[in-house]
Amino acid sequence: MLTFQYTTLINAPIETVWQFHERSDILVLLTPPWQPVQIIKREGGLGVGAISEFRLWLGFIPIRWLAHHIECNPPYLFVDRQEIGPMESWVHRHEFVNENGQTRLTDKIEYEIPGGLIVEFLIGWWVDSRLKEMFRYRHEVTQRECDEVVATRTFGGG
Template identity: 65%
Template sequence: MLHFSHSSLIDAPVQVVWEFHTRPDILQLLTPSWQPVEIVRREGGLDVGAISEFRILLGFIPLRWVAVHTECKPLELFTDEQQEGIVESWIHRHQFVNENGKTRLTDTITYSLPGGELAETLLGWWVNSRLEDMFTYRHQVTKRECEKG
C-alpha cells in the first residue's frame, strides 16, 4: 500500500469549503486541463453511494474509473473508493477541520498499484509526484473560490 497526503489552510469557514465541494461542476473545476481525464458522470453529491465516473486516456488507451462514496460526515469528511479503475485499490478521504475560523483541508489517499510491491517500489514516487501536482492545483482552486468572500 502506498500513501499520499496534501493539506492546506483555506481562509474560509468549513461550511463554505464543504459547500464548494457540493457544486454540480466541482469535478470540472478541480480537474486540471493538463490531465487526460474526461468526466463521464457524477451522481449523488457527497452522500454515501454517490458515484463519479471518469474516462482516462493512458496513451491512446481509454480506461474507465468509477469511484463510489463510502463515508460522509457533513462538514467533517467524505471518502470515495475506486470500484473500477487503473489501480488495484484507491481510497481517498477529504477532511475538513476548523482552525480558528479557517478550514484545514486535507486529502489523504491510500492506494495499491498493479504489479504489487515491485511496481510500488519502482513507480510509487512517480505516482505521488503526479498526485502532488494535481492536489496542489485542486487546493489552489479551492482556496481561490472559497476566499472570494
C-alpha cells in the first residue's frame, strides 16, 4: 500500500473552502487542463453515497473510474473510494482544519497499483510525481477561487 499526502494552508475560512468543494462545477475546476480526463458525471454532492465518474485515457485506451463517497463530516472531511478504476485500491481523504481563520487543506490517498509490490517499486515514484503535480494545481485553484470569494465578501465586489 502506498500513501500520498499534499497539504496547503488556504487563506480562507473553513466554511469558504468547504463550500468551494460543494460547487457543481468542482470537478471541471480541479481537473488540470493537461490531464487526459473526461468527467462523465457527479451526483450527490459531497455526502455519503455521492458518486463521481470519469473516463481516463491511457494513450488510446479509455479507462472508467467510478468513485463513491463513503464518509462525510461537514465542513471537516469527506472520503471517496474507487469502486471501478485503474488502481487495485484507492481511498482519498479530503481534510479541512481551521487554523486561526485559515484552512489547512490536506488530501491523503492510500492506494495500491495493480501488479503488487514489484510494480509499486518500479512505478510508484512516477505515480507519486503525477499526484504531486495534480494536487499542486488543485490547491492553487482552490486558493485562487477562495481568495475571490473572500475579496467579494470583504470589499463588496470584484
